[in-house]
Amino acid sequence: MEPIDLPPAGPALAPDHITCVECLGRCYRLRPAPPEGDEPGDWVAYRCPDCADRFDLQIPEHDTEA
Incomplete structure (x- = not known):
C-alpha cells in the first residue's frame, strides 16, 4: 500500500467545551478562541x-513523524 501525502495541518483548534473529569459537567473556555485559531503550545483555560x-x-505540537 502506497503512503498518502496529506496537506500540512492548519492551526490547532481547542474545543469550546470539554467534559469535567470531576463531576462530568460541561466546562467552557474562559476566553473565546482567537480569530486565527489556537496554535500548538498555546494554553486554553x-x-x-x-x-x-x-x-x-496545552494544545499539543503537531506530530510530523508518522
Whole structure:
C-alpha cells in the first residue's frame, strides 16, 4: 500500500467545551478562541460551572513523524 501525502495541518483548534473529569459537567473556555485559531503550545483555560474546577490544557505540537 502506497503512503498518502496529506496537506500540512492548519492551526490547532481547542474545543469550546470539554467534559469535567470531576463531576462530568460541561466546562467552557474562559476566553473565546482567537480569530486565527489556537496554535500548538498555546494554553486554553476551561471552567466548570457545576463544580467550579478550572482546567488548563496545552494544545499539543503537531506530530510530523508518522
